[in-house]
Amino acid sequence: MMKVLIVSDTHRKNDNFLKVLEQVSPIDMVVHCGDAEGSEYLFEKAADCPLEIVAGNNDFFSGLSTEKEFYIGKYRVWLTHGHNYYVSMGTEMLKQEAASRGVDIVFFGHTHRPVVEYGTGVIAVNPGSISYPRQDGRKPSYVLMDIDREGEVHFTIRYVE
DSSP states (O other): OEEEEEEOOOTTOOHHHHHHHHHHOSOSEEEEOSOOTTTHHHHHHHHOSOEEEOOOTTOTTOOSOSEEEEEETTEEEEEEOSGGGTGGGOSHHHHHHHHHHTOSEEEOOSSOOEEEEEOSSOEEEEEOOSSSOOSTTOOOEEEEEEEOTTSOEEEEEEEOO
């Protein structure tokens, strides 16, 4: 069993991240989909678990990678901010790239709108923005990823209380 906190687009407004981290702990990993704007060190220290993070379009002077591939349990994951795949226009290009890479899950941000899309072979997950939401209702959001005893993955979009 494993629990992963997925966030994006914090843009140096970190209070909600710290609040959520306290609420959902213990966790096994934090995934940040970009636009941390220099707060990656804070996240790494606060999380007290492995952190996977990529640079977003506002991480101008960051030394972070723009993309990463790794495993969470049995799932091959691709992490990208998404702006280079025109995610503001839709997820087709992103999902095509994910399929060509042979990944099971793609995590992305940029749109500030939460979504979990189950498709043919690839699950696309955007946690929205925990700081500056843009979806209807404008509630700060994140995603919890759980891997159950059988190794199967489950995603829940959650909102900051």
